[in-house]
Amino acid sequence: RGLRRGLQRSAPSPLLRRRLAIVVLLAAVLGATCMFWLRDSGLVAVEEVQVTGLTGRDAARLRTTLDGAGRGMTTLHVDRAALEAAVEPFPVVQAIQVEADFPNGLRITVIEHRPVAVLVSGEKRIPVARDGAVLAGLPIEGSLPEIRTGAPIPPAQLEPGATLDGARVAGGAPGALLSRLEQVEREEERGLVVSVRGGPELVFGSADRLTAKWAAAVRVLADPDAAGAEYLDLRLPERPAAGGLAVETVAPVAPAAESTTETLPVVPETDPAGPVEPAPVVPEAVPGTESAPGAVDPAPEPVVPVPAQPVDPGGGAIAEPQP
Secondary structure, eight states, X not given: OHHHHHHHHHXXXXXXXXXXXXXXXHHHHHHHHHHHHHHTSGXXXXXXXXXXXXXXXXXXXXXXXXXXXXXXXXXTBOOHHHHHHHHTXXXXXXXXXXXXXXXXXXXXXXXXXXXXXXXXXXXXXXXXXXXXXXXXXXXXXXXOOEEEOSSOOOSSBXXXXXXXXXXXXXXXXXXXXXXXXXXXXEETXXXXXXXXXXXXXXXXXXXXXXXXXXXXXXXXXXXXXXXXXXXXXXSSTTSOEEESOOOOOOOOOOOTTOOOSOOOOOOOOOOTTOOOOOOOOOOOOOTTOOOOXXXXXXXXXXXXXXXXXXXXXXXSBOOOOOO
């Protein structure tokens, strides 16, 4: 009982508990107010913007745009949406990465689109990225495959279809092969077909499983046995087929009725008890005659053949002339 009374006496009164709650609430409000004030104050304002990853001809313009947008922020309040809106007019920009450098720095890394093909519509030639982003204004550098289309080229993004599938196929090519690709087109029977400069056509069929199909293409192209092939069928990447190779001569096979096995003579089986002598042949006795003991039958008289009589065509026999 004494211990219980001591605990009851040491517990704070309801009035004290209310006062403590008010103090904690006021501290939280004051801290939040200071934070909101500090995040937009000049103490943490961005004074230096570092931009990396720019390589194209618009690098200077992009750096100026991002520098101006970043200097209106603070390191405690970075508006990423505002930075993305600032680079939206530049199709070369795929994405940006932003990192605050407290107290007054801001680092921005620009990830650029990589052109993988050239869209050709009439006299227009515009590079396109793997994801279908139309890179209008970006210079065409190096050798890129062509994707011809009869429709107008959209201003920003390709719609789903054959043209976008062709860009995806070209974008999946290894860097060493991309410069050798001449054209990507869709055929009615074979689907997507890639023309290779100095090499066979690559038949992809559809735009799925591109990683496996390109790996199969690289493997077959490196095989000396596939040299001289006219096309590589990659529609089944597990079993790529090289077409147009010379057919190897196959040795003829003997017909099924003939046999090359040597014929062995048939050996009669012998009785293990010993050879059996044939019984002597006894001539039958002619009735009315008797054979003397030990006498030998005379040899039979030879048979003289009788010449055939010539037949008269009228039906009678022709008489032979007398000697």
